[in-house]
Amino acid sequence: MQVAQTPPAPIPPWAGMPQVLSCGDRLRPGSFRVHSRFPRVTNFAAEDRMVSVVDERVGPGPVNIVTRGLWCECPRSLVITQDAVSIDDVRIPLLESRWSSRPYVETTRADLQRHMATQMDFLRRHAPQKSLSWLFSVEPTAPASRFVSRYVDAVTQGVRLLFGGREAEGVRRLCGTGIGLTPSGDDFLVGHLAARHMLATMGNRRFALSLDTVTLHTRGTTLLSRTSLTLAAEGCFAAPVKDYVEALAHSDETALETHGHRLMGMGSTSGADLMTGLFLSLHQGLTT
């Protein structure tokens, strides 16, 4: 005998409509215009500030709005108020709690040194060829062109100044040095600032972050980099950086490996450039 089946209750199409999963703790209200688009990310700008609308695979950051169900390459306008974000006039309520971008990095010198030893090896093995990881190499490869040769010289000189007691001059030389929208020198400096944050938290006041130094010299780079550097100087980092430095401070090798791969996947060379800055600066801080 055939039994008539009642159709299932329909699922509302609005059940899957765009929602905000998290908002960074450094988001401020305002009206923003599109700055740049990348797969899964649209960056918005207003005056000297930047906000990124990203999908959940990119993850949280101090100025990230993490969305689900939104084509993140497509938004055209963004307005943030105290309680909602309007993307292309679609108003999505904001969560009351904000994602915290400050890593908890209190650790011991011994633990940190132990983790660093393995992770510097990880960087050498996994860093893309065009990243700044050549700074660890004894013999850098021959530059491909006159421009690349000068670029290598500029980075090397900036790093020497940074670690040679002339930090401000080093920041000035490295800031904006590099090719893409976040020049490699800037990613290196974000790593450097993360290292200073770790060292300062471990009790060495000598490494307290100097916001003035950063803000003074970051005017000469792109808005996206300037935003990352200013936030990094305040101890605020995107999830891949925050999770990695926390793992470096507290976690086991497996977690470090996981977070290391995630950080390495940031941008084309950004993750590796940042890691290079982090390790060189930690090494410098721990051995002097």
Next chain:
Amino acid sequence: MTSGTVLTGSYFDSVALMAAAVQLRKLPGVQDVALVMATATNKAILHSAGMLLPSFAGAKDEDLLVAVIADNGDAAAAALGAVDDALRGGGPSLPPDAPRTLHGGVAALPSASLALISVAGRFAADEALDALRLGLHVMIFSDNVPLEREVELKHLARNRGLLLMGPDCGSAIINGAPLGFANVVRRGSVGIVAASGTGLQEVSTIVSNQGAGISQALGTGGRDTLREVGGIMFLEALRLLTDDAATAVIVLIAKAPDTEVVPLISRAARRSDKPVVTAFLGVSHDGPGPWAFSATTLEEAGIAAATLAKGDDVSAIPQILAARRSEMKAIAASIRPSLAPSQRFVRGLFSGGTLRGEAASIMMPLVGSFAGDLRRSASAERASAPRGGMHSLVDLGADEFTVGRPHPMIDYSLRCRRLVQEARDPGVAVILMDVVLGYGAHPDPAGELAPAIQDAQRIASEGGRTLPIVVSVTGTAADPQRLPSVQDALREAGAVVAPSNAAASYLAATIAAGRDA
């Protein structure tokens, strides 16, 4: 020699820039290439490499500098000419992981719950079938889909607990997101089910302009309330809104639903504990139904829904509408004396089928019969248009007019031509038009219509006639075109702008009838 250029608004990651530089360096006669952001330090590096050009001086940090050292001008020019292709890998300017199929789209955005299909009608049903199989709700914007395919798809959707909006579903608003042609309306507690795109737009904008708002607005496609389809999706959408906590008032809109389908809707509405407002245009109501308010026009439905949503008394609505009609009568009375005795007929040039249906239901009692079948097909009008000696209302958005041509909400050229053509007919007393604003619609409708309105009135004037052109504008002040700006521009061009399509229709009929209607 060194050559170069500054690209603004071009953002690429460093590997893409380096790869492009490597590719360009391989071109004959090219010695070196640098593609870098124009930061101060990068300019310094270019300077030290002998690649800094005077034209780079004004470039900002966000600009991309392209510098080329080549043996001669031709080689440098060739390299600069190849920059775009090198940066984009020779392919189209889409993101590298941009999906090109429905399956690719679902893989790229796994949380997506709805597919909007806008392809040539003959392919739309197959795409919709794929989307339903992937578990997606579907909105088919395309028209010219065979009726039997629509029925098949709607049965499948219902069996899977999904909505299939369309075919020819021009408008929907889901969680405030406008889909297809839709307006920027307030969010609120009025839910709409509409077997009519422009009906949905007219009612949702009236609700919003009245100070209430929309929770969800679901389109079903105009054929859903035909006997052959049986209102499958109309009933499913009504179920959804009945269960939706954010919806307090439900509006049902259809133009001439089949008499066999209305009782099904009525039964479903009885199961809802929420007030239901209906606007079933062209259907006579026998006695009270399960409706909180049974409207005869879209305007009335919109005002009733807003009134109920605000918790006000609907008994005041007849007075509101009576006051509006008095206002229209006064305008008609001021126009009528300027018309010649030969000017007796209304010509309606619509972009919305439901707006045309609403106009017909208002005008028929005042002016009598119209040319052609007002119920659905516009082909009769097209075959013999323009018509002398009769009233006529043409829906230029009907399938017959949109094969191989954009919808008249996007492309005003056909309407402008018809407007000028009608102006030559000495029997025409008044021309009635709708203008629909919102996403998807023409960005500057007044800019398109104003010259045609002026031409039409000039032609009539040369024939010793005055030609009133009555226009309604469906939209809100928050729409991209801005309702007040469009209304002002149309008035300035010489049109009489009415507050709604219903009011415009009443005004046009009153002018043509030449009596106190």
